[in-house]
Amino acid sequence: MNLVSTAARDLDDDPPLLSVRNLAKHYGNALGCRAVSFDLWPGEVLGIVGESGSGKTTLLNCLSGQIDADGGEILYRHRDGEVADFRTLPEPQRRALLRGEWGLVHQNPRDGLRLRVSAGANIGERLMAEGARHYGEIRGAAMNWLSRVEIATDRTDDLPIRFSGGMQQRLQIARTLVTGPRLVFMDEPTGGLDVSVQARLLDLIRGLVDELGAACVIVTHDLAVARLLAHRLMVMKGGEVVEAGLTDQVLDDPHHPYTQLLVSSVLQV
Amino acid sequence: MYVAVKGGEKAIDNAHALLAEARRGDTSVPELSIAQIREQMRLAVDRVMAEGSLYDPDLAALALKQARGDAVEAIFLLRAYRTTLPRLAVSRPVDTAKMQVRRRISATFKDLPGGQILGPTFDYTHRLLDFTLAAESLETPAAPEAEPPEDAGMPRVVDILGDEGLIEADIPAEPDAVPGDLTREPLEFPAGRDIRLQNLARGDEGFVLGLAYSSQRGFGNTHPFAGEIRVGAVEVEIVPEELGFPITIGRVELTECQMVSQFKGAKDKPAQFTRGYGLTFGHNERKAMAMSIVDRTLRADEFGEERAHPAQDEEFVLSHTDNVEASGFLQHLKLPHYVDFQGELVNVRALRRAATPARLKEIAE
Amino acid sequence: MSVALEAEASGYNFAYLDEQTKRMIRRAILKAVAIPGYQVPFAGREMPLPYGWGTGGIQVTAAVIGADDTLKVIDQGADDTTNAVSIRRFFQRTAGVATTTATTDATVIQTRHRIPETPLTEDQILVYQVPIPEPLRWMEARESETRKMHALAEYGVMHVRLYEDIAHMGRIVKSYDYPVRVDGRYIMAPSPIPKFDNPKMDRMAALQLFGAGREKRIYAVPPYTRAESLDFEDHPFEIQSWDDGCALCGAIDSYLDEVVTDDKGGRMMVCSDTDHCDKRRAAGYSGPMAAPYAETPK
Numbered sequence A: 001m002n003l004v005s006t007a008a009r010d011l012d013d014d015p016p017l018l019s020v021r022n023l024a025k026h027y028g029n030a031l032g033c034r035a036v037s038f039d040l041w042p043g044e045v046l047g048i049v050g051e052s053g054s055g056k057t058t059l060l061n062c063l064s065g066q067i068d069a070d071g072g073e074i075l076y077r078h079r080d081g082e083v084a085d086f087r088t089l090p091e092p093q094r095r096a097l098l099r100g101e102w103g104l105v106h107q108n109p110r111d112g113l114r115l116r117v118s119a120g121a122n123i124g125e126r127l128m129a130e131g132a133r134h135y136g137e138i139r140g141a142a143m144n145w146l147s148r149v150e151i152a153t154d155r156t157d158d159l160p161i162r163f164s165g166g167m168q169q170r171l172q173i174a175r176t177l178v179t180g181p182r183l184v185f186m187d188e189p190t191g192g193l194d195v196s197v198q199a200r201l202l203d204l205i206r207g208l209v210d211e212l213g214a215a216c217v218i219v220t221h222d223l224a225v226a227r228l229l230a231h232r233l234m235v236m237k238g239g240e241v242v243e244a245g246l247t248d249q250v251l252d253d254p255h256h257p258y259t260q261l262l263v264s265s266v267l268q269v
Numbered sequence B: 001m002y003v004a005v006k007g008g009e010k011a012i013d014n015a016h017a018l019l020a021e022a023r024r025g026d027t028s029v030p031e032l033s034i035a036q037i038r039e040q041m042r043l044a045v046d047r048v049m050a051e052g053s054l055y056d057p058d059l060a061a062l063a064l065k066q067a068r069g070d071a072v073e074a075i076f077l078l079r080a081y082r083t084t085l086p087r088l089a090v091s092r093p094v095d096t097a098k099m100q101v102r103r104r105i106s107a108t109f110k111d112l113p114g115g116q117i118l119g120p121t122f123d124y125t126h127r128l129l130d131f132t133l134a135a136e137s138l139e140t141p142a143a144p145e146a147e148p149p150e151d152a153g154m155p156r157v158v159d160i161l162g163d164e165g166l167i168e169a170d171i172p173a174e175p176d177a178v179p180g181d182l183t184r185e186p187l188e189f190p191a192g193r194d195i196r197l198q199n200l201a202r203g204d205e206g207f208v209l210g211l212a213y214s215s216q217r218g219f220g221n222t223h224p225f226a227g228e229i230r231v232g233a234v235e236v237e238i239v240p241e242e243l244g245f246p247i248t249i250g251r252v253e254l255t256e257c258q259m260v261s262q263f264k265g266a267k268d269k270p271a272q273f274t275r276g277y278g279l280t281f282g283h284n285e286r287k288a289m290a291m292s293i294v295d296r297t298l299r300a301d302e303f304g305e306e307r308a309h310p311a312q313d314e315e316f317v318l319s320h321t322d323n324v325e326a327s328g329f330l331q332h333l334k335l336p337h338y339v340d341f342q343g344e345l346v347n348v349r350a351l352r353r354a355a356t357p358a359r360l361k362e363i364a365e
Numbered sequence C: 001m002s003v004a005l006e007a008e009a010s011g012y013n014f015a016y017l018d019e020q021t022k023r024m025i026r027r028a029i030l031k032a033v034a035i036p037g038y039q040v041p042f043a044g045r046e047m048p049l050p051y052g053w054g055t056g057g058i059q060v061t062a063a064v065i066g067a068d069d070t071l072k073v074i075d076q077g078a079d080d081t082t083n084a085v086s087i088r089r090f091f092q093r094t095a096g097v098a099t100t101t102a103t104t105d106a107t108v109i110q111t112r113h114r115i116p117e118t119p120l121t122e123d124q125i126l127v128y129q130v131p132i133p134e135p136l137r138w139m140e141a142r143e144s145e146t147r148k149m150h151a152l153a154e155y156g157v158m159h160v161r162l163y164e165d166i167a168h169m170g171r172i173v174k175s176y177d178y179p180v181r182v183d184g185r186y187i188m189a190p191s192p193i194p195k196f197d198n199p200k201m202d203r204m205a206a207l208q209l210f211g212a213g214r215e216k217r218i219y220a221v222p223p224y225t226r227a228e229s230l231d232f233e234d235h236p237f238e239i240q241s242w243d244d245g246c247a248l249c250g251a252i253d254s255y256l257d258e259v260v261t262d263d264k265g266g267r268m269m270v271c272s273d274t275d276h277c278d279k280r281r282a283a284g285y286s287g288p289m290a291a292p293y294a295e296t297p298k
């Protein structure tokens, strides 16, 4: 079993926010991922690393309801303390979670934005979906979030298609975080961006996640990104978790031969 | 002083009278008979029957006459008539393998059992205006009659491929399955293939042709081969409850096209040819072929093909094929909209009033 | 000749549709009344009038009308616009029912683009002709997706559209077919009536039925049911208003049409509801451009 060790945690006795047990997904006969289990506590950032094709995106998509796993449990503890398996929740409740308490940042910002409405409306949409009905307040929140992701507020009424890739990604992050989600999923959030833009964005994400105290699952193939953002890491290979632990431990003292290879190959670059 | 316009009734009556006059045209020219339209404008009649979903050459000819030759208007007339008819019986599926074939060609085999039969086709005519047709009462020489074929068998090309397992199997007919009926149930998505085929069969020839053409040009290509096109008459049978066995109630002429497409195979499926199917009333190869291509493009999901083009998008295609719906909705723009337009006028004036001179200057710059 | 016989003489069933079809439509109507604002798919028939010209409304009217009913048909508020005339004639021919232009005399009113100014009563049914029944079509073209959004009441996008209006133009500019939320649940397209008429839908005493023939949907607002126009707290819903009243009857609270009187910018505003205007003038009200009122020959 690949349960992430909790021995290293002595923070508190709070129950986990998310408990994943034995999650599996196949594409026909091909394996997507299997036997994945872990716990995630409020405010914690979990990094999922591994080479291309190792099952990271599959896992994240199962967790965030983009695709349905074919086995296992995704136990989520609601604000009221109630624990429910996301996979067996009725669709209205699943979609409600995805609109409010959960947030998903797509690798390609175009998948997560409404390109034909203004940046302000993109941020405001989730608030309006949750019932916000005061235009001034919605707009205020939108502008506040634009500045938090370092987009000038005079771009509030511009369409995202006129934004650069980095700006679109920051807009997507603002749109996702505006409702103060308790759990955020990010798939290669710095993927398509050039290196200089990546660093700033990483800084920004780290600051925001810290500030909001949101728990976060971040997929990346880039160990440097993982080291910067994640408290803990899970290393995937061939659809399975081969090693898990605190980020520094995993990267500085890798036990599994695959992790050792991964770490050394990065160091060589 | 202003008096609101009245007299819609009178205007409509007058318009109808004018329409009748325009339809008849110059009265010194003899009037067309229904029989003349049926016999000499047969392909127009066939199209009206196909898209009007009613096999009745005389009524289709009448509709064309009443519609002044406008096919879509004639289709509309026939449809509106059709919907009032009682439904007395449902026929058994017609068997096109038993078709009395007038034309039958295959582009996939040079020769095949039953042979290639050209039949009455424009295909190899040179498109030169034939001025001898302008002369009236011209005798048309009778076409030479063929010897009756020695071996009457004419198996369908897809069945020949099917014997080898090279082509996907025909969907086995479930004995009790009742195909959907678009004229009795609203179209809902996802639609089954029965509904898709029905929709395409009733669909506008030009639209379906355009979709098929777009696919051929690369917007969702399926690499089609015309496996077989056959035109001819089939018998329509019903099984009256009191008899319990099938009786023939008549014959209809049909055009059938089996389009054969390549499929590279997937993990759980070996490479195979796949089918697209087209069928129309009367003689209309263009429509039957286009339909068969679009049937196949719409099956993208079944073969794990990415749906990226209009011809592959079921909701897009099926929602827009019906020319009676499309023509009505488009032309309803001729109805008065002055209430809505007034709303917009109030709006634009208010917006303009709100725009200060400074703001206007800003916009202008 | 009795009404039924007269209809028979025209060669068609009473009100054109056969009884099977009417029952099917009535079932859809009952479902629509039971779930206010929900679009019920129905097997719309091909009518002898073109799609987009009122076939949905005609089918609903045909399904609810009886031999004792009195029918009024309006288009743009007027009884004498050509399409209203054509539909009224259709029912005269196929159902032989009595017709009227007086709102208060009608038991069934079929309308395109307006709600009469005279308040309707419990004894009346208002049938709307609907071109596009889907209010979410603005933001999402796919039926398969919009049905899901309705089912889950995922309506955030509706306000996105209104937000955009305010952000770009300082106000909500949607002026007709202005969406309403029915009974606190389904968001509904009121058909292209001016937003001026929206408040009349709210808790109306009459049953409101909506028929979309081409799109094959029926929906309803039962009597006394809430129909709230979407808005923001700080940008509340507003209706159109005009600087002056009707030039003929002087009404200052009716929806006005603009009539171009010459090619030098001459304009006059008159009630779009012709019955309302007539009634007011008959009662002695008059506007600045009114001729002395004379009974219009019927």
Ligand SMILES: Nc1ncnc2c1ncn2[C@@H]1O[C@H](COP(=O)(O)OP(=O)(O)O)[C@@H](O)[C@H]1O
Binding pocket: A027, A030, A031, A032, A033, A050, A051, A052, A053, A054, A055, A056, A057, A058, A059
């Ligand atoms: N839609 C799909 N259909 C079939 N196989 C897939 C699909 N998506 C991913 N896979 C396969 O699942 C495995 C894991 O892929 P993925 O989760 O995308 O990995 P990663 O994100 O780590 O690159 C790979 O072998 C991949 O080929």
Ligand SMILES: [Mg+2]
Binding pocket: A056, A057, A058
């Ligand atoms: Mg990936």
Ligand SMILES: [Zn+2]
Binding pocket: C246, C247, C248, C249, C250, C251, C254, C270, C271, C276, C277, C278, C280
């Ligand atoms: Zn007036």
